[in-house]
Amino acid sequence: MKKIFLGLLFISSFCLAAKAQNNNNTQPKKPDYSKIDLSNRPNDHLLIQFGYDGWDNQNGGDSINPTGFSRHFNMYFMLDKPFKSNPHFSVGFGAGIGSSNIFFKDTYIDLKANSNTLPFRPSVPNTNSANFKKYKLTTVFAEIPVEFRYAGNPVNPNKGFKASIGAKIGTLLDAHTKGKNLVDQTGVSVYGSKYINKEKDKRFINGTRLAVTARVGYGIFSLDASYQVTSFLKDGAGPTIRPYSIGLTISGL
Numbered sequence: 296m297k298k299i300f301l302g303l304l305f306i307s308s309f310c311l312a313a314k315a316q317n318n319n320n321t322q323p324k325k326p327d328y329s330k331i332d333l334s335n336r337p338n339d340h341l342l343i344q345f346g347y348d349g350w351d352n353q354n355g356g357d358s359i360n361p362t363g364f365s366r367h368f369n370m371y372f373m374l375d376k377p378f379k380s381n382p383h384f385s386v387g388f389g390a391g392i393g394s395s396n397i398f399f400k401d402t403y404i405d406l407k408a409n410s411n412t413l414p415f416r417p418s419v420p421n422t423n424s425a426n427f428k429k430y431k432l433t434t435v436f437a438e439i440p441v442e443f444r445y446a447g448n449p450v451n452p453n454k455g456f457k458a459s460i461g462a463k464i465g466t467l468l469d470a471h472t473k474g475k476n477l478v479d480q481t482g483v484s485v486y487g488s489k490y491i492n493k494e495k496d497k498r499f500i501n502g503t504r505l506a507v508t509a510r511v512g513y514g515i516f517s518l519d520a521s522y523q524v525t526s527f528l529k530d531g532a533g534p535t536i537r538p539y540s541i542g543l544t545i546s547g548l
Contacts, residue, residue: 306511333377338452339546344369344519346542348395353535359415363398367540371440382449387442394435401426404472406496413499413533427474436465459510467502471495499532519544
């Protein structure tokens with residue numbers, strides 16, 4: 296998945312560079328955009344994103360790798376400022392919320408551990424090697440995204456090719472684990488299938504995250520990708536983990 300992200304980032308960068316070069320080298324007849332009001336054009340003022348999340352676990356071993364369809368859901372409200380010299384290009388910026396759900400199998404993340412590093416245990420402590428049938432780590436960030444955008448249709452970008460590269464910075468609002476249905480080694484439920492355990496603590500998670508982003512699409516649909524530059528855990532709290540994601544963006548307004 297990391298290679299897919301890098302590929303999408305390369306495609307977005309290449310498309311932006313190619314379009315910029317093409318606009319500089321050719322002089323076809325084009326509308327006089329100075330006479331067109333583009334201030335209220337629909338150009339991705341609302342972004343809704345959903346897709347796959349993964350961890351680039353650089354030195355933590357196999358014991359803490361996520362499994363299954365880990366996923367994110369993001370929503371951003373953004374302003375769009377087209378360039379006066381060339382309204383095909385614009386800068387988008389805004390604010391929103393980004394959430395991530397990372398799923399694990401046969402793993403217990405001890406957020407409340409009395410230690411300097413975050414333990415990823417093979418089973419729930421004091422349960423004779425029992426584990427939750429479903430288990431996830433959820434983080435929620437308030438984020439400020441910034442994008443350098445290209446729109447093939449400057450008047451109505453929702454009806455043309457679009458691409459962007461950018462970054463987002465966020466601050467941690469919430470970090471918690473949620474386990475459902477504790478089962479023993481034989482698969483028998485310990486407390487019943489409806490048993491749920493939640494633990495909440497932000498002590499080990501890096502409170503600030505910075506990620507690079509890219510999008511390529513047509514109309515209101517685009518593929519998006521991001522790669523976190525900062526480590527998921529605080530310095531000294533565990534291995535260097537850099538989350539990445541790839542998914543679908545639905546944009547409008």
